[in-house]
Amino acid sequence: MSSNKGGSTLDHIESNRNSIESKIEDASISIKNYNSHSKEKLKGFYENVKDTLMLKKLFERVEERPTPREVYNWRIYVTAFLASSAAIIIGYDGGFIGGTVALDSFKLEFGLDGKSSVEANNIISNIISVFHAGCFFGALISYPFSYYLGRKMSLIIAAVAITAGSAIMLAASKANGLAPLYVGRVLAGLSVGFSTNLTPVYLSEIAPPAERGRLIACYEIGWRIGDLVGFWINYGVDSHISSSKKQWFIPFAIQLIPSGLFLLGSVVMRESPRWLFSIGKYDKAIENLTWFRNLPEDDEYIIYEVNQVKENIDLQNIKVGLGLWDPFKEVFFKNHKILFRLCLTCCLFLFQNFLGIQAINYYSPTIFQNLGVKGTNSTLFSTGLFGVVKFVCTFIYILFIVDTFGRRKAFMCSSFVCSLCFWYIGAYLKVNDPTKEGVEAGPGGTAAIVFMYLWIASFILAWSGGPFVVGSEVFDQNIRSFVQAINAAVSWIPIFIMSRFTTRMIESMQYGIYFFFAALAALSIPFVFFFIPETKGIALEDMDKLFDRSLPAHRAHKFVLAKLRAESDTLAHENRNLYKLDTNKSNEIQNIEHTGLFTKS
Numbered sequence: 001m002s003s004n005k006g007g008s009t010l011d012h013i014e015s016n017r018n019s020i021e022s023k024i025e026d027a028s029i030s031i032k033n034y035n036s037h038s039k040e041k042l043k044g045f046y047e048n049v050k051d052t053l054m055l056k057k058l059f060e061r062v063e064e065r066p067t068p069r070e071v072y073n074w075r076i077y078v079t080a081f082l083a084s085s086a087a088i089i090i091g092y093d094g095g096f097i098g099g100t101v102a103l104d105s106f107k108l109e110f111g112l113d114g115k116s117s118v119e120a121n122n123i124i125s126n127i128i129s130v131f132h133a134g135c136f137f138g139a140l141i142s143y144p145f146s147y148y149l150g151r152k153m154s155l156i157i158a159a160v161a162i163t164a165g166s167a168i169m170l171a172a173s174k175a176n177g178l179a180p181l182y183v184g185r186v187l188a189g190l191s192v193g194f195s196t197n198l199t200p201v202y203l204s205e206i207a208p209p210a211e212r213g214r215l216i217a218c219y220e221i222g223w224r225i226g227d228l229v230g231f232w233i234n235y236g237v238d239s240h241i242s243s244s245k246k247q248w249f250i251p252f253a254i255q256l257i258p259s260g261l262f263l264l265g266s267v268v269m270r271e272s273p274r275w276l277f278s279i280g281k282y283d284k285a286i287e288n289l290t291w292f293r294n295l296p297e298d299d300e301y302i303i304y305e306v307n308q309v310k311e312n313i314d315l316q317n318i319k320v321g322l323g324l325w326d327p328f329k330e331v332f333f334k335n336h337k338i339l340f341r342l343c344l345t346c347c348l349f350l351f352q353n354f355l356g357i358q359a360i361n362y363y364s365p366t367i368f369q370n371l372g373v374k375g376t377n378s379t380l381f382s383t384g385l386f387g388v389v390k391f392v393c394t395f396i397y398i399l400f401i402v403d404t405f406g407r408r409k410a411f412m413c414s415s416f417v418c419s420l421c422f423w424y425i426g427a428y429l430k431v432n433d434p435t436k437e438g439v440e441a442g443p444g445g446t447a448a449i450v451f452m453y454l455w456i457a458s459f460i461l462a463w464s465g466g467p468f469v470v471g472s473e474v475f476d477q478n479i480r481s482f483v484q485a486i487n488a489a490v491s492w493i494p495i496f497i498m499s500r501f502t503t504r505m506i507e508s509m510q511y512g513i514y515f516f517f518a519a520l521a522a523l524s525i526p527f528v529f530f531f532i533p534e535t536k537g538i539a540l541e542d543m544d545k546l547f548d549r550s551l552p553a554h555r556a557h558k559f560v561l562a563k564l565r566a567e568s569d570t571l572a573h574e575n576r577n578l579y580k581l582d583t584n585k586s587n588e589i590q591n592i593e594h595t596g597l598f599t600k601s
Contacts, residue, residue: 067208067210067301068295068299068301070293070294070295071208071293071294071295071301072208072211073293073294075291075292075294076206076207076208076211076215076292077215077218079206079269079270079292080203080206080207080215080218080219081218081221081222081265082261082262082264082265082266082268082269083155083199083202083203083218083219083265083266083269084199084203084218084219084221084222085222085258085261085262085265086155086158086159086162086192086195086199086219086222086262087195087199087219087220087221087222087223087226088222088223088225088226088229088258088261088262089162089166089188089192089226089255089258089259089262090192090195090196090222090223090226091222091223091224091225091226091227091228091230092226092227092229092230092254092255092258093131093188093192093226093230093255094223094226094227094230094361094362095226095227095228095229095230095231095233095234095361095387096229096230096231096233096234096251096254097127097128097131097230097362098128098361098362098363098364098365099230099231099234099235099238099364099365099380099383100234100248100251100252101124101127101128101248102124102365103234103237103238103243103247103248104243105243105244105245105247105248106247106248107120108243109173109174109245109248110123110172110174110177110178111174112124121503123178124503125499125500125501125503126182126500127178127181127182127185128362128499128500129496129499129500130182130185130186130189131185131186131188131189131192131499132189132492132495132496132499132500133186133189133496134185134186134187134188134189134190134191134192134193135189135190135192135193135196135488135492135495135496136193136489136492136493136496137190137193137489138158138189138190138191138192138193138194138196139193139194139196139197139485139488139489139491139492140193140485140486140489141190141193141194142154142158142193142194142197142198142481142485142488143197143481143482143485144324145157145194146197146198146201146481146485147324147481147482148324150271150272150275150276150279151198151201151202151205151271151272151275152202152266152269152270152271152272154194154198155194155195155198155199155202155262155266156263156266156267157191157194158191158192158194158195158198158262158266159191159259159262159263159265159266160263161187161188161190161191161194162187162188162191162192162195162259162262162263163256163259163260163262163263164187165183165184165185165186165187165188165189165190165191166184166188166252166255166256166259167184167256168180168183168184168187169181169184169185169188169252169255170184170249170252170253171184172184172252173245188255193488193489193492195262196468196488196491196492197481197484197485197487197488198481198484199219200216200219200468200469200471200472200484201272201472201480201481201484202272203215203216203218203219203472204216204472204473204480204540205272205273205274205275205477205480205540206272206273206292208293209537209538209539209540210403210537211403212403212469212473212540213402213403213407213469213473213535213536214398214399214402214403216402216465216468216469216472216473217394217397217398217402217465217468217469218398219465219468220394220397220398220464220465220468221394221395221398223394223464223465224387224390224391224394224460225391226258227361227387227390227391228387228388228390228391229254229387230251230387231364231380231383231384231386231387232384232387233250233251233254234251234380234383234384235380235381235383235384237250237251238380270288270291270292271284271288272288273285273286273288273289273292273309274309274313274477274540275477276288277309277310277313277477278313278477278478282310286302286306289302289305289306290302293305308539308541309477309541311541312476312477312540312541313477313478316476316477316478316479317478320476320478320479321478326478327478327479327481327482327483328482330478330479331479331482331483337547337549338475338479338483341474341475341547342475342483342486342487344531344532345467345470345471345474345483345487346486346487346490347527347531348466348467348470348471348532349467349471349487349490349491349494350490350491350493350494351463351467351520351523351524351527352463352464352466352467352491353491353494353495353498354494354498354517354520355415355418355459355463355517355520355521355524356418356422356455356459356514356517357456357459357463357464358494358495358498358499358502359498359502359505359506359513359517360386360452360456362498362499362502363502363503363506364379364382364383364386365379365380365383366503366506367452367506368382368383368449368452370429370506371425371429371445371448371449371452372445372448372449373449382449385453386452386453386456389453389456389457389460390456390457390460390464393456393457393460393461394460394464394465396461397410397460397461397462397464397465398465401461401462402465402466402469402536403536403537404536406534406536406557407462407466407469407470407532407534407535407536408528408532408533408534408553408554408557409534410461410462410466411462411463411466411524411528411532412525412528412529413458413461413462414458414459414461414462414463415462415463415521415522415524415525415528416521416522416525417454417455417458418455418458418459418463418517418518418521419518419519419521419522419525420518421451421452421454421455421458421518422455422514422515422517422518422521423514423515423518424447424448424451425448425451425452425455425511425514426511426512426513426514426515426518427511428444428445428447428448428511429448429510429511429514430511432444432445467487467491469535470532470535471483471484471487472484473535473540473543474535474543474546474547475543476540476541476543476544477540529553529554530553531553532553533546533547533551533553533554533556533557534546534556534557535557536557537561538557538560538561538564539564542560542564545560545563545564546560
């Protein structure tokens, strides 16, 4: 009996101990939950503060799925720089040609000093604009080359032609006339048209999604390097070389340096993996992809990307076809959604080049003279500073805007500031003309010059590189090269018009030319808001989702990115479950084998 009583007491003590332990555990869980909840609240508050200060929400690298650090390696950046060296030639042409043909030594060499101002201006406009006419046709014919030969070989052909064109220009002289200059500039223009199509496409195809905008914007860096050198080379030869053939010959000869760099770069860089996949060269495509990503072939990231690219290409082959003209039929006759998207990207390029950048680039000495800057040397110095501002702002765009702040917001903010600047400059010139004798520019003129620099800074921070980024990333693999050829060709139309007729517009419209550009900048704001979705961080293969007509442009990016992240999480969860299942099966097999061995022993 006492034994039963003792047992009952022990059971009671054990029960109490379990109860106490359970309560302690519950209390511990409650404390943990409270602490966790408090941490979450603090974290949420902190995140909200960061978002409010625009430190995280606006300036973060957006990834649709977790990306290994190895993907962001030197290979993609060096390749991007080499491919973008073609843009140095474009930028250099924009920087040097307007100032060089305005030199007295150039006019004397080719007899322009003896012609009327109208005749001389027409010849100068022709010299400048034939380059852009070549660019237009070069962009169009680049598509079949890219289709049959690939991105790399097409860029090599472009590099050879640019180098040849630059060399031919040097044959121009008083004895030979301007003919070699025209021929060389047309040939160089054809080649540059090639590169304006192929380089952004190539860069978009080798880039990880989170770095795509930044890599394509490297093309813009090349442009600005050439720009900067071109502006200052004119100032240098005017300041340090006496009026002679050397003064204008040296700026033309320097073109051979970037063209040689482009030729070297195009030879050593690797072919686009996506193009190799599209023609069925899977082994080479995977080899190049693993090289660009700096990851082994069996890495989960590589496997996912390979499957994604192959599935997209297979789908597009079924929908579009493999032939040279299949993209033409798809865009213009079958798929009105793609045609509408092409119209949007073409409009971006039209806005880009009708906002005034080409007028400023090619006729900046004349522009600054109209704002009250006196003397050839002073105007060349002002245009040199112009190049410095563009160069610095390009780096700001690449580091802090294109893949962080985004394309869409940058377009609208830039347009607002550009419009404001030109409204002021136009109004100033309406009430005060500093070019008239006895009229001083005064503080208003100084403000106008400051607004001109503010205008170019705002333009570079969005519109200079933005259309190239968006135009090269929003179309599928099978039609990308074709539609980018259309985009590039369309972009050269306003460049040709502005380079050919800016002097006439300045003479006839005077201050009104600034009102014209200001109105177009204002018009671009609602266009971007209603029609252009944000594209940062979205894979090329998922761009169709952004342009679903049921999604408003200003909400599309947030919706699609959330959906893609959810899909990625689901896939990762399924992979983990499969891994656990495989592990459990493996453990069961080992247990069975172990049990069998134990039984035998």
